[in-house]
Amino acid sequence: MERLDKFLARELNITxxxxxxxxxxxxxxxxASPACSADRKIDPDADGVFVNGREISYNKYVYIMMNKPKGVISSSDGRRTGEKTVVDLLPPEMKRKDLFPAGRLDKDTTGFVLITDDGGFAHDILSPKNHIEKTYIAVLDKPFDAAVRRDFENGMELGGKTCMPAALESVGGHPACxxxxxxxxxxHQIKRMFKKHGITVxxxxxxxMGALELDENLAPGQARYIGKEELSLVKKSTKYV
Known part of the structure; x- marks a missing residue:
């Protein structure tokens, strides 16, 4: 059971x-009965809550796919640095308290960021022991060769540590992509891996992320909800590695 005012504050992203x-x-x-008391207890899973005739759907947690643009940080709070965050880009109807990006992309890296308020799920997909795959496309200043591919696939030595094996292939037959x-x-793993071979990303x-691909219909800065069936794909292998 939950207080009515707490439920409305969370679901409507208001105080x-x-x-x-x-x-x-x-x-x-x-x-269907008027609610007059803020401390009224409701069951979000069973009770129907309406605001001005519109039903407020209940989701204990939300999962959002964003196509992150350049120049935005993967954080939920940019007040310390004054920078715009991925959470800032969400439209008002998608915002709710406690949202954060599950994992980070560099400020100048674009693409799939998963935003959620489910700390348990985020822990699962970020835990090193679970080895959730992330797939990237890189444009390079020069082509890579078979020696670079072997170094990726065999587990590259980087900064005194051995990387896990990584898949590397050209896109469309272009070895600079x-x-x-x-x-x-x-x-900065990918940038450092290529830099070791004199290649700049x-x-x-x-x-x-896993087997869930970025929705190609999302323009930079746009976002959409991830469905339950899609969410399960995040933990599935692509079979590339």
Whole structure:
């Protein structure tokens, strides 16, 4: 059971005082009966809550796919640095308290960011022991060769550590455009792996997490909800590695 004002504040992304004001205004009903008390206890799974005639759907957690643009940080709070975050880009109807990106992309890296308020799920997909795959497309300043591919696939030595084997292949037959599949997330890993071979990454985009691919219909900065069936794909292998 949950207080009505707490439920409304979370689901409508408003303050508790704002929720209480909404209740006092007479615009809230529960199971077709007017709700007058902010501390009324409801069962979000069973009770129907309406605001001005519109039912408020209940989702304990939400999962959002965003096509991150350049120049935005993968954080939920940019107040310390004054920078715009991926959560800032969400439209008002998608925002709710406690949202955060599950994993980070560099500021100049684009593509798939998963935003959620489910800490348990985020822990599962970010835990190094689970080896969730992330797939990227990189535009390079020069072609890579078979020796670079072997180094990726065999587990490259990087900064005194041995990387997990990673898949590397050209895209469309162009060796200066690469697809990379990683099972770990070291700092600036892809850029450092190519830099070891004298290659600079000019553009980097994440196109998949596990077997869930970035929706090609999402323009940079746009986002959509991830369905339950899609969500299960995040933990599935692409079979590349």
């Amino acid at each position: 508790r005082s704002g929720a209480r004001l909404l209740i006092r205004s007479g615009g809230v009903s529960v199971n 690469a697809k990379i599949v990683l099972k770990q997330g070291m700092y 000019l553009e980097l985009k994440r196109i998949a």
